[in-house]
Amino acid sequence: MEEVDKILIHALKQVGTEVSEETGSVRQFSSELIVEAVVRCVRVIDPGLGGALPTSLPPGMSARFRVGMSLAQACQDIGYKGEIGYQTFLYSNEPEIRSLLMFLVEKLPRESAEASDQPQGKSAVLQRAIAAAIRAQLSVPWLPPNCRLPLHSQTQSPGALHSFHVQPLSLAHCSPGKKPLKEVKDYHRDILPPVTAQPSHHASVVASILEQHTAELSAAQEWDSEWNSQGLLSRLKPQEYRSRKLTRLRKRIEEQLRSAALPSPESASGGPRPNGDLSELLQAFRGSAPSDHILTKGSHFTHTQKFTFTKTEPSTSIPFVHQSDSDVQLRQQEEQLSLQEQQLCSEVDQLTADMKHMTVTHAQVLDKLKQRELGNSEKEEKMQVKKKTIDLLPDSDDNLQKLKALVEASAKRVVHLASQWEKHRAPLIDEHRRLKEICSRQDLESSQKLSEIKSVHDKICVSTEEAKKKEETYKQLVTELENLPQDASRSAYTQRILEIVSNIKKQKEEITKILSDTKDLQKEINSLTGKLDRTFAVTDELVFKDAKKDESVRKSYKYLAALHENCNQLIQTIEYTGTILREIRDLEEQIETENGSKTVANLERILSDYKAIRQENSALAAKVREG
Amino acid sequence: MAATETQLMLSVGLIEKDVNRDTLWVWCYPSVSSDLRQVLLSKCCLTQDSREFHTFVFGQFCRTWFYISTVEVQEPTALNKVTHFSIVVTAKDFNPEKYAALSRILCRMYIKHGSPVKMMEAYVTVLTKGICQSDENGSFLIKDYDIRKAFLAGSVKDVVSQFGLETIILYTALMLKKRIVVHHPRIEALLEFTRVLPTLTWHRKDWSILHPYVHLTDTELEDLKKCPGYVAGFVDPEVSNRSDLFDVYVNLPDSVITVSQSAKEAMAMGKLHKDVGLLIVQSAEDAERSDSQVIKDISVKTKEILANLAALADQCEDSKITLESLKLHHFPPATENFLFHLAAAEQLLRI
Numbered sequence: 021m022e023e024v025d026k027i028l029i030h031a032l033k034q035v036g037t038e039v040s041e042e043t044g045s046v047r048q049f050s051s052e053l054i055v056e057a058v059v060r061c062v063r064v065i066d067p068g069l070g071g072a073l074p075t076s077l078p079p080g081m082s083a084r085f086r087v088g089m090s091l092a093q094a095c096q097d098i099g100y101k102g103e104i105g106y107q108t109f110l111y112s113n114e115p116e117i118r119s120l121l122m123f124l125v126e127k128l129p130r131e132s133a134e135a136s137d138q139p140q141g142k143s144a145v146l147q148r149a150i151a152a153a154i155r156a157q158l159s160v161p162w163l164p165p166n167c168r169l170p171l172h173s174q175t176q177s178p179g180a181l182h183s184f185h186v187q188p189l190s191l192a193h194c195s196p197g198k199k200p201l202k203e204v205k206d207y208h209r210d211i212l213p214p215v216t217a218q219p220s221h222h223a224s225v226v227a228s229i230l231e232q233h234t235a236e237l238s239a240a241q242e243w244d245s246e247w248n249s250q251g252l253l254s255r256l257k258p259q260e261y262r263s264r265k266l267t268r269l270r271k272r273i274e275e276q277l278r279s280a281a282l283p284s285p286e287s288a289s290g291g292p293r294p295n296g297d298l299s300e301l302l303q304a305f306r307g308s309a310p311s312d313h314i315l316t317k318g319s320h321f322t323h324t325q326k327f328t329f330t331k332t333e334p335s336t337s338i339p340f341v342h343q344s345d346s347d348v349q350l351r352q353q354e355e356q357l358s359l360q361e362q363q364l365c366s367e368v369d370q371l372t373a374d375m376k377h378m379t380v381t382h383a384q385v386l387d388k389l390k391q392r393e394l395g396n397s398e399k400e401e402k403m404q405v406k407k408k409t410i411d412l413l414p415d416s417d418d419n420l421q422k423l424k425a426l427v428e429a430s431a432k433r434v435v436h437l438a439s440q441w442e443k444h445r446a447p448l449i450d451e452h453r454r455l456k457e458i459c460s461r462q463d464l465e466s467s468q469k470l471s472e473i474k475s476v477h478d479k480i481c482v483s484t485e486e487a488k489k490k491e492e493t494y495k496q497l498v499t500e501l502e503n504l505p506q507d508a509s510r511s512a513y514t515q516r517i518l519e520i521v522s523n524i525k526k527q528k529e530e531i532t533k534i535l536s537d538t539k540d541l542q543k544e545i546n547s548l549t550g551k552l553d554r555t556f557a558v559t560d561e562l563v564f565k566d567a568k569k570d571e572s573v574r575k576s577y578k579y580l581a582a583l584h585e586n587c588n589q590l591i592q593t594i595e596y597t598g599t600i601l602r603e604i605r606d607l608e609e610q611i612e613t614e615n616g617s618k619t620v621a622n623l624e625r626i627l628s629d630y631k632a633i634r635q636e637n638s639a640l641a642a643k644v645r646e647g
Numbered sequence: 648m649a650a651t652e653t654q655l656m657l658s659v660g661l662i663e664k665d666v667n668r669d670t671l672w673v674w675c676y677p678s679v680s681s682d683l684r685q686v687l688l689s690k691c692c693l694t695q696d697s698r699e700f701h702t703f704v705f706g707q708f709c710r711t712w713f714y715i716s717t718v719e720v721q722e723p724t725a726l727n728k729v730t731h732f733s734i735v736v737t738a739k740d741f742n743p744e745k746y747a748a749l750s751r752i753l754c755r756m757y758i759k760h761g762s763p764v765k766m767m768e769a770y771v772t773v774l775t776k777g778i779c780q781s782d783e784n785g786s787f788l789i790k791d792y793d794i795r796k797a798f799l800a801g802s803v804k805d806v807v808s809q810f811g812l813e814t815i816i817l818y819t820a821l822m823l824k825k826r827i828v829v830h831h832p833r834i835e836a837l838l839e840f841t842r843v844l845p846t847l848t849w850h851r852k853d854w855s856i857l858h859p860y861v862h863l864t865d866t867e868l869e870d871l872k873k874c875p876g877y878v879a880g881f882v883d884p885e886v887s888n889r890s891d892l893f894d895v896y897v898n899l900p901d902s903v904i905t906v907s908q909s910a911k912e913a914m915a916m917g918k919l920h921k922d923v924g925l926l927i928v929q930s931a932e933d934a935e936r937s938d939s940q941v942i943k944d945i946s947v948k949t950k951e952i953l954a955n956l957a958a959l960a961d962q963c964e965d966s967k968i969t970l971e972s973l974k975l976h977h978f979p980p981a982t983e984n985f986l987f988h989l990a991a992a993e994q995l996l997r998i
Contacts, residue, residue: 278888279888373970377970380987380988380991380996381991381996381997381998383824383875383991384991384992384994384996384998385998386875387824387875387876387992387994388994390875427775428775431771431772431775434676434767434771435764435767435768435771438676438763438764438767439762439764442762442763442764445673445674446762449671449673450728452671453665453666453667453669453728456665456667456669457666457667460667
C-alpha cells in the first residue's frame with residue numbers, strides 16, 4: 021500500500037497540491053488536503069468543471085456541505101463509478117479516498133509524448149532550432165525600409181548578404197611521406213600570407229575555405245571509392261594506376277577531337293573548305309604530312325572560287341555608271357582596276373593549273389620511281405642467281421649433281437638441327453606453360469582473396485555505421501534518462517510489481533493445494549459415511565434377524581442402534597462447530613473494516629456539525645425574523 | 648621457272664594456344680622479323696578476344712604475303728596442353744589456294760606427330776623439290792597452282808551484282824591508282840571481295856596493291872601509306888572516320904560506295920564512264936558468260952581506252968601527253984579530266 025500512496029502523493033504534487041513531506045500515506049490526509057487534491061485534479065482533467073470549485077473548504081458548515089456536493093457531482097461527471105457524496109470529502113474513509121484518488125490520477129492527461137518520440141541527436145536538435153528560427157523570422161511581417169526597427173535589420177535588409185565568390189587558396193600542408201624542401205618551408209614560414217588574408221575580399225574567405233575543403237574532401241572520397249572498387253582489382257600500385265588512367269583519358273580525348281574535326285562526307289555544298297586549322301593541328305599531332313596535297317587542293321578550289329566571284333562583280337557594276345566628268349574619271353579608274361583584276365585572275369588560273377599539273381605529275385613520278393626501285397631489286401636478285409649459274413655453267417652436269425647433293429645434305433642438316441632445337445625447345449615451352457598455369461592459379465587465388473577483402477571491408481563499413489548509430493542512440497538515451505524526473509523511481513515500481521506477482525503465484529499454489537486437500541478430505545468423508553451406512557445396514561439386518569430369537573442379541577441390537585445415534589450426533593456437533601468458527605472469522609473481518617473507517621470519529625464530527633448547522637440555522641432564522 | 652618459283656616461299660611459323668588461354672609464337676623457320684611477328688600475331692584469330700574462328704586468312708605486309716591457317720586440336724593427339732594452333736606461311740607471291748593446301752598438309756602433319764620437325768621436313772621438301780607427300784592420296788605439287796588461277800579465283804559477277812552501275816566507281820579508282828578502302832565485319836567476306844578488285848585492271852596484273860586484311864595500327868598504316876594506290880580491307884568500322892586513308896570508301900554490308908571529298912575532282916565521271924559502266928553491267932548480267940569472260944570483256948574495253956590514249960600521246964612530241972594537247976581535242980570536261988589522270992597513272996604524262 022505504501023507504494024501506491026507514494027505514487028498518488030507524487031502525482032498530486034505534480035498537479036500542484038501542497039502535500040507536506042510527512043504525509044506518507046492516504047490515511048493521513050485531512051479533509052482539506054483531500055478537497056484540495058481532488059479539485060486540482062479535476063481542474064487539470066477538465067478545466068471547465070474545475071474552474072468553479074474552490075481549493076479549500078469554507079468555514080461555514082452549509083457551505084462545506086455545498087462544496088462537498090458539487091465536488092461529488094464533478095467527480096461523477098468525470099466518470100467515477102463508485103459511490104460518492106459529500107460524506108466522502110467531509111467524513112473521509114481511507115479505502116474510498118484511495119480509490120477516488122487513484123481514479124482521478126489515472127484520468128490525468130499524460131504528458132505529451134512528442135518530445136520523447138523525436139530523435140534527439142545533435143543534428144536533429146540543430147535542424148529543429150534552425151526551423152524554429154526561420155519560422156519566427158517568417159512570421160514577422162515585412163516592413164518598408166523606413167519603418168524598420170533594428171530587430172528587422174538582420175533579416176530584412178540585404179546589407180548583410182554577400183555573393184558566393186571563391187578564390188583559390190594555397191595551404192602550407194605537406195603531403196605525408198614527402199619531406200618538403202628547405203626553400204619551400206622557408207617560403208611557407210616567411211612569405212606566404214595566412215589563409216584569412218589570401219583572398220582579395222574579406223567576405224570571400226569563408227566561401228574560399230569551404231570550397232577548398234569540400235573539393236579536397238570530395239576528391240579524397242572519390243579516389244577512395246574508385247580505388248576500392250577498380251584500383252584494387254587492377255592489382256597495380258596507386259601511381260601506376262593513375263598513370264594508366266591518364267594515358268587512357270588522353271587517348272580518348274585524341275579520338276574525340278579527331279572524329280569531331282572531320283567534315284561529314286555529305287556536305288557537298290559548293291566545295292567547302294575542310295576545317296583547315298584543326299586538321300593541321302591534328303597533322304601536327306601525328307607528325308605525318310602526306311595529306312598536304314588534299315589541303316592545297318582545297319585551297320586551290322577556294323582561291324578559284326573567290327576569284328571567280330570577284331571577277332563577276334566588277335563586270336556587272338560597269339553598265340550602271342553615268343556619263344559625267346567625275347564619272348568619266350571614275351569609269352577610267354574602274355576600267356584600269358578591272359583590267360588588273362583580269363590579269364591577276366588569269367595569273368591565278370595559270371598557277372592553279374600548274375599546281376594541279378604538278379601534283380599529278382608528281383604522283384606519276386613517284387609511282388615510276390617506286391616501280392623502278394622494285395624492278396631494280398628484283399633484277400639484282402636475278403642477276404646474282406644468274407651469275408652463280410654462269411660460274412657453274414662450264415662443268416654443268418657435275419655441278420648440277422654436286423648442287424643436288426649439297427641441297428639434300430643441307431636439307432638433312434637443317435632437319436637434324438631442327439630436331440635438336442626441338443629437344444631444347446619443347447621442355448622450355450612446357451616449363452613456360454606450367455609456370456603460366458601456376459601464375460593463373462595464383463591470380464585466381466589472389467582475386468578470391470581480393471573479393472574476400474572487399475567483403476570484409478564492406479562488413480567493416482557496415483559495422484562502423486551500426487556502431488556509430490548505436491553510440492548515438494546510447495547518448496540520446498543517456499541524455500533522456502538524465503532529463504527524466506528523478507522521483508518515483510521506476511525500479512521500485514517494477515520490483516514491487518514483481519514481488520506482488522510472485523506472492524500471488526505462491527498464494528495461488530497454496531490455494532490450489534488447500535483446495536485439493538479439501539477435495540480429498542471430502543471424498544474420504546463421503547466414502548466413509550457411505551461405508552458406515554452400508555455397514556450399519558448390514559449389521560442391523562443381521563442382528564435383527566437374530567434378535568427375534570435371542571435376548572442377548574436383542575440387547576446388543578439396542579446398543580448398536582444407540583451407538584449409531586450418538587455417533588451421528590457427534591458428527592453433527594462437529595460440523596456445527598466448524599460453521600460457527602467460520603462465522604466468527606467473517607464477523608471479525610467485518611469488525612476490522614468497520615474499525616478502519618473511523619466511523620466513531622466521523623459520527624462525533626457529524627454530530628458536532630449537525631449541532632453547528634442547527635446553530636447556524638437558528639442564527640439565520642433569528643436574523644430573518646429581525647430584519 | 649620452277650626453281651625461282653620455290654624461292655617465293657619465305658618462312659613458316661607456328662602459333663599455339665594452350666589450356667591457359669595463352670597464345671604464343673612457338674616456332675618458326677628460318678626466321679621472322681619481330682615487326683612481322685607482331686603483325687602476324689595480331690592477324691591470327693587466336694590472339695583476338697572474340698571467339699570467332701577463321702580457318703584461313705591471308706594478307707600483305709611490307710610486300711610479304713602471309714597465309715594463316717588455324718586448326719582446333721581434337722583428341723586424341725600427340726599435342727598436350729594445346730587447344731588450337733595456327734600455321735603461318737609467308738611468301739612473296741599472291742596465291743591463296745596454293746598456300747592454303749600447303750598449310751593444310753603441314754597442319755595435319757603437326758597434329759599427327761606433335762613436333763614441328765616433321766612439318767619442317769615437308770616444308771623443306773617443297774622448298775627444294777616443289778613437291779611433297781600428303782596424308783591423303785596424292786601429293787602436293789607446286790606447279791598445280793598456277794598464279795593465273797589465283798588471280799581469276801574470285802567472282803567479278805558477284806561484285807557487279809552487288810553494286811550494279813556503281814562498279815564503274817571502283818573501275819575508275821583502280822584505273823587512276825587511287826586508294827580504295829573496303830569495310831566488312833567478317834574477314835572471309837572481305838578477303839573474297841577485295842581479291843577480285845584488281846581483276847578490273849587486268850592489263851596490269853598487279854596484286855601488290857591488294858592489302859586485304861589491315862588493322863588500324865601505326866605500323867600497318869605506315870606500310871600502307873607507302874603505296875600510292877591500294878585496295879585495303881578493314882574489319883574495324885572505325886576506318887570510316889579515317890578519311891585520310893582513302894579516296895573511295897566501300898561499306899560492303901550496306902553496299903554503299905562513297906567518294907571522299909578530296910578525290911571528287913579527280914574521280915569526276917562522264918559519258919565515257921557511263922559507257923564502260925554499262926558494258927560491265929551487261930557483260931556480268933549475261934548468264935552465258937563466265938567470270939573470266941567478263942574480265943576479258945572489261946580488259947578489252949580498257950585496252951581500247953589505253954590505245955586511244957597512246958594514240959593521243961603519239962600525236963604529241965616525245966610521245967607524252969600534256970594538258971594542252973588534251974584540250975585541243977575538246978573532249979567533254981569529265982573525259983578530259985579522266986584521260987589526264989589516266990595518263991599520269993600509265994606514265995604517259997609529260998613532266
